Amino acid sequence: VGPEALSLWKSKSTFTSFGVFFLQMGWGDLGAFGEPSKETPNLDQMASEGMLFLDFYTASPLCSPSRAALLTGRLPVRNGFYTTNAHARNAYTPQDIVGGIPDSELLLPELLKKAGYVNKIIGKWHLGHRPQFHPLKHGFDEWFGSPNCHFGPFDNRALPNIPVYRDWEMIGRYYEDFKIDLKTGEANLTQIYLQEALDFISKQQASQQPFFLYWAIDATHAPVYASQRFLGTSQRGLYGDAVREIDDSIGKILKHLQKLGISENTFVFFTSDNGAALISAPKQGGSNGRFLCGKQTTFEGGMREPAIAWWPGHIPAGGVSHQLGSVMDLFTTGLSLAGLQPPGDRQIDGIDLLPAILQGKLIDRPIFYYRGNEMMAVRLGLYKAHYWTWSNSWEEYSKGIDFCPGQNVSGVTTHTQEEHTTLPLLFHLGRDPGEKYPLSFASDEYQRAMERISVVVQQHKANVVPGEPQLNVCDKAVMNWSPPGCEKLGKCLKPPKSDPKKCFWPH
């Protein structure tokens, strides 16, 4: 496909809808990426009909910052989704977080809306649960899902269970109205989320309106769940059952687009918000293939993600791209699909992937690996330089919290924060994707690569204006005690007195 095809499409097509599947899945969880049970026929088919991205990254090894980055096209350190409570700490939006997505941030749906798009989020929002952060105040027209992660408080009733919203109001709570059987792992939520997607797509097709559908469901996040039809069907246990159900659902959504005749007008992207959570393994944890460590870390296992672009009639089937990509690119690419330019009044980190996808171009760009307020590493071409290394603290590790189970690379998977800013650890990810063999500092190769990388890092650091950190303050009073709509359901709880504190982020 050459530039002609691109312009041809731009002139012919009246509009292009945009679908994003954004899940927590590891690089190694898909058959197409080498999962040995090969139980993702629909995702594998999506890849064979579309394009596989082999060098695609999230913007943070944790969920909230990654999601904020996708929707703003900006690094968490810019959009405020980080903490300065301690150095290089992962932070997110639990129920007691005070912060959330600032009004000053422009989200993809806000911009698409101006171009006539109807936007829906299905699943986990995770950009703040207080009223001012509500997704319908940030460009989404519809929402079905939860503001926070479903992992707690697991129906202990002393604290509010996570609410499930339809649009402006809650319609129930996890564990109370939307059951997850923690013993068997049974829950029919993925089926509900699937139906929401199918219905929304049908409605948009009927009204001939372009749409942005953000399908951000949580079945592979601990506590992992699957509906009864899928329980026990995977070789991989409950986690595999959940993956199979997601795979099945994605297959159904893609087929639905095809059946409605709008697949050629819908660009769909599949990727993940962080690497598989190896602390939940083996029962509830996925796979990062041969990459080092997992979620919470800036090793490849924490941030390299499976990624597939699908757009029948536009993307050549069976394509493979080595374009260094980022979830932040989905912001810019989404705008590009709508014929929009990214906002010019702020730094945008995402790039438009369409030239890479439609014309096979390779755009030279670095990938920055952040953990909280620190740039831990940078990738340029096939080189990755670690300026800081850390898995987690000895204190946590000694309690059995292990982000790199079965893996131990001396001087790399460190349990103290190790600074390498004057002499970064350098890896060649082609020869050594597992980050096991740092290049010799004395080698010509090291010198040559670091010369180029240093310039890029200097430029980057000079251009980062950190946003106001949103993840510093926690307060039990802001939990989901009384979300809008709770009165109708008799589900309002009484909040305690406000007592704001610095949030504690252990890793």
Add this chain to the structure above:
Amino acid sequence: VGPEALSLWKSKSTFTSFGVFFLQMGWGDLGAFGEPSKETPNLDQMASEGMLFLDFYTASPLCSPSRAALLTGRLPVRNGFYTTNAHARNAYTPQDIVGGIPDSELLLPELLKKAGYVNKIIGKWHLGHRPQFHPLKHGFDEWFGSPNCHFGPFDNRALPNIPVYRDWEMIGRYYEDFKIDLKTGEANLTQIYLQEALDFISKQQASQQPFFLYWAIDATHAPVYASQRFLGTSQRGLYGDAVREIDDSIGKILKHLQKLGISENTFVFFTSDNGAALISAPKQGGSNGRFLCGKQTTFEGGMREPAIAWWPGHIPAGGVSHQLGSVMDLFTTGLSLAGLQPPGDRQIDGIDLLPAILQGKLIDRPIFYYRGNEMMAVRLGLYKAHYWTWSNSWEEYSKGIDFCPGQNVSGVTTHTQEEHTTLPLLFHLGRDPGEKYPLSFASDEYQRAMERISVVVQQHKANVVPGEPQLNVCDKAVMNWSPPGCEKLGKCLKPPKSDPKKCFWPH
């Protein structure tokens, strides 16, 4: 494909040739198995046109015993390719080995020959280099390649360089006549081996004779090499260059079969003799994906192999099989293709894979993981029980010899030989393909699985009659000083006095 198709093929087809690509490559070295650089388009295409085996094993984590097992259909402990010099030691056929394949063993080419097949081995024989072990004395009609591994003595001239044979006689030696530039990794041997294959196939097609072609080349074994056209073309360094050249060659061989119109009469199988040698990483070592450890070990990384069956018009394209398979099955399957039964006078470990391949059947059978004279582990269904664990000795490990670089599973990747025969370590390879989480001994799952496994192990042990060990005695006098044909070339060397000794096998 049902039984009808199988019988239809059996009645219609006059003969079926058999091609085996037998290389040293790890599970994770192919794009189809998740190698992140995805540089094996031809093997990936072979997989998409044929059938991928995801649960396929070699018979030993080292080359010679695996090769002996493939050609005899029998475990090394039966065919003599093991040592009793020490417990559970890997042994092979270096230049000073006295033993080799016993005359009493029936090799696949010997049997196929009786059915009118013409058999050629291209590459590394490795079943003994003394005259009585010559491949042409064991059923092969043609040979182009070497009797031993090309890794030493690296042209130091104090010891004989490994000879290269054409049929009965040597035609030169590695490093002298068949150059490998150890600095650049350049060698054109794969091109020679490719041409030998193409010529042989053309000749057989012209004479309308069925053939068995055993393409067992050594480019991915350290010292790794590639020809100039491929040097520097891989993201993975020299090892990747070698893989790319092999991939390219296999593509050319398959296309040649198609061009000659005999692809539907040629069953082709690709697999590997052991896991990638992680001790050679990162520069010369491949990848075992997410599996534990590598060559020399009985963990999955040492023995689970990439495997592809290809037979256009017979094997449904894009198939995937979870049949537990073994290189020994290629013996029985090869016989089956020729309409032959395996010999009835001895225990054959290989099974006929055609029902699995053509009819999608799953045949229940265990996989035994041997290291030398010891059954270290057994797989039954998705369970793998370790009766012994060992990576290598502390002495070796402290010298930097590491079969599991970057990996460390406490109590599993042990540096002393640990016996677990009364209470085996049990893993579920579906949930935990990386062998990181042994099941709790007290669990019902452990009890149920071990009940079944114990029976299988008991039966197996009762039926193993160990062959005379061939890899116990070494003698410098038997090295390739004066191979047949050396006189014509002026390349005969004078052997030292015979001084047979117990071979030393450190791991």
